[in-house]
Amino acid sequence: MRRHFYLSDDLDDLERLESDLEARGIARPQIHILSNNDAGLESHHLHQVESLLRKDVIHSGKIGFLVGLVAAAIPLVVAYIVGLSEGYLWIPVIFLSIILLGFCTWEGGLIGIQRPNHQYLKFERAINSGRHLLIVDVDPGQEKRLMKIIADHPNVEDMGLGESVPGWLVGAQKQWHKFVRWAP
Incomplete structure (x- = not known):
């Protein structure tokens, strides 16, 4: 898997982008948003980075x-x-x-636990200034699809690539979400 980073100022656009990604086969566990505006992420129903993963x-x-x-x-x-x-x-x-x-x-x-995640350090200034970091983990077969979807959102700024989580972990998260939806 490859991890793509994008910066945006607009949570509404990120909400549309996340639903576009999910509609075209990129699962919710592959999409994360890092922001200091936790209330805004919650109100827009965006999948935020888990608090443990914000730390190193x-x-x-x-x-x-x-x-x-x-x-x-x-x-x-x-x-x-x-x-x-x-x-x-x-x-x-x-x-x-x-x-x-x-x-x-x-x-x-x-x-x-006292340090921010080493992958997000280069975005710390942008996040502290009120911007939001979109993190998308994709398989090589999903790369072209991601690029087409991102092209439809010109306000999202490409910030490059990073080290991704293992594919088995994303698969386990997908199965967990299926179980949570199925379980009473």
């Missing part, structure tokens, strides 16, 4: 996990070199490694 929790958690892997390997290597691998003395070292891995991952997430 996932990205920083991944970095924390990688740091944790290195930190967890250190006691394992030291214990092996020293010779603690014989007998029951190995068990506390394994637990220490697990604790270090978990702590570093958790700390990475805590650091990330």
Whole structure:
């Protein structure tokens, strides 16, 4: 999947654009809008970016996990070199490694919750000035369709591409929305 970014000043136009996208086969979980005007997004029934994804929790958690892997390997290597691998003395070292891995991952997430998402930093000034960021994740087969729809909305400014969420995650969100509509 590829992630496209667009900026707009008009929530009414974004509402029409979102319904055009949905009418032409781009599902709601593929469309997100990031704005400081949460009340406006709610009143226009626009699909906004989830609050957790506005922060850099996932990205920083991944970095924390990688740091944790290195930190967890250190006691394992030291214990092996020293010779603690014989007998029951190995068990506390394994637990220490697990604790270090978990702590570093958790700390990475805590650091990330204090920062805006790294993908949205370049749009921060525009969003703070009252503009709205449209984020569309599309498959390669949907690219031409997206370009045709965007061409019908001249007030939307193309801001380039970014790293997309995995396709399986969008598929899972689609299935979840189907379930929510089906469930009582």
